[in-house]
Amino acid sequence: MIFRGGNTVIKAVIFDFDGTIIDTETPWFEIYRELLKMDYDFDLPLEAFARVIGTTNGSLFDLIDQSLTHPIDRQQFKEKARSHYLKIKDDLPLRNGFLDILNGIKNSGTKLALASSSNREWVVGFLDKHRLIDDFPIIFTAEDVEEVKPNPALYIKTLEALGVEPNEAIAVEDSANGSLAAIKAGINCLIIPNDMTKNLTFHQNTRMIDSYLDFDLARYLKRETWS
Structure with missing residues (x-):
């Protein structure tokens, strides 16, 4: 099922890669x-x-x-x-709790995509190793845009491919540049920082949690949470 709330639904979750899925x-x-x-x-x-x-x-x-x-x-x-x-x-592992959240999103019926400022070979190499490539039917990387984050182009292309409106998606990011790109594209943004980014200043319109262990799917996949 898709979690519902308010007048719209969260139809898609777009993940950043570096630092968000794996602390590279x-x-x-x-x-x-x-x-x-x-x-x-x-x-x-x-x-x-x-x-x-x-x-x-x-x-x-x-x-x-x-x-x-x-x-x-x-x-x-x-x-x-x-x-x-x-x-x-x-030898680099997935971030703690990521797989549980990924599976929860898949089981909810919510669409998944990935938008990264890194090159495709880099991203796909990691996804293949961790057997995650099939979980992300839509992937956009640096080769797909003229400017990477904080420019919103990656997120705009991802929204178009998903066929959803900005307020029907959430972006999961770890960096200030990535979150700014999401906000510029009109997307709700959830920050899950790592040791490199936890002391950065983030846009005031983002939400932040400490780790994937704090990712409450029932809450964040409801549109009313982001109102």
């Missing part, structure tokens, strides 16, 4: 911090890294360049960081 962000920060310290004697502030979560990391490298005598070779650095990441990638 903490390892990136740790690798970036280690390499920047080792190769450039630069101490990467957590706050600076957290601000670019959910979007491209160009502004992060701009900040780093301002602190160095010579600009960092961004492509070379990214390739080195990626090679480190690939060694631990397959």
Whole structure:
């Protein structure tokens, strides 16, 4: 069944990926911090890294360049960081409680989709490994839009593919950039932050819970909750 409330129903749940389904962000920060310290004697502030979560990391490298005598070779650095990441990638678990919530949403008859600022190969690789690819019939990634989050384009395309109105959907996000994209698209947004994002400032129109263990399906799949 679909949970009902008010004059409309929540017909779809759109998940972000990085940091929301799997905490892919903490390892990136740790690798970036280690390499920047080792190769450039630069101490990467957590706050600076957290601000670019959910979007491209160009502004992060701009900040780093301002602190160095010579600009960092961004492509070379990214390739080195990626090679480190690939060694631990397959060991990253789903966030605690996510599977129970996913199954609850599926059992409710609510549509599911995924909208991520990462590239498709990255997202699909994780979904395949955790056998989740069939749970998300609609997936939009960075290749599908000209601008990623906080631009709302990813969410707008996802709504169109789902065939639902913005107020008939909720977005599940972990970052300020992602939640802003959802709000700009007119979508109700539920924040489930992780250790990287829990101290960020989020848009006032979002809702926040500490973890998936606090995700009350009977409440959040009712439209009246978001009125």
